Amino acid sequence: MAPQGPLGSAQLHSALLDEPVSVPPIAVPEAMRRVQKCSTCGFLVSEGRTLCVDCENKRYERTESADATAAEFVPAFLAYSPPPDDSWLANHVNLLAVLVLILSIVVAVVVFR
Numbered sequence: 409m410a411p412q413g414p415l416g417s418a419q420l421h422s423a424l425l426d427e428p429v430s431v432p433p434i435a436v437p438e439a440m441r442r443v444q445k446c447s448t449c450g451f452l453v454s455e456g457r458t459l460c461v462d463c464e465n466k467r468y469e470r471t472e473s474a475d476a477t478a479a480e481f482v483p484a485f486l487a488y489s490p491p492p493d494d495s496w497l498a499n500h501v502n503l504l505a506v507l508v509l510i511l512s513i514v515v516a517v518v519v520f521r
Contacts, residue, residue, distance in 0.1 A: 442455040451460040459467065497504070 443452050444455060444457065445451065446453050446460040446463055447458050448463040449460060451462075453460050
């Protein structure tokens with residue numbers, strides 16, 4: 409009687425019992441050998457770079473935010489201009505569209521009754 413294993417009485421293929429074949433090492437392309445890691449987070453970066461794009465943006469935003477505290481330049485004709493007053497019609501376009509839709513449904517029901 410065959411020994412009972414994890415598969416029970418199922419037959420194993422002879423390829424599963426053979427020794428694994430050694431695979432020759434694959435040649436690594438030159439471009440892959442030049443890849444470096446980001447000095448901050450360790451993400452892979454191209455040759456010649458020390459920071460990944462995200463870390464570089466974070467560093468740039470941090471230095472820019474310190475410089476951005478100065479007053480922004482505003483042209484003279486905009487500095488003292490009053491804010492634009494939107495008309496009532498522009499503020500209530502959706503309400504008017506719903507009213508027109510309801511009115512058109514009522515007219516269609518009365519006419520085609």
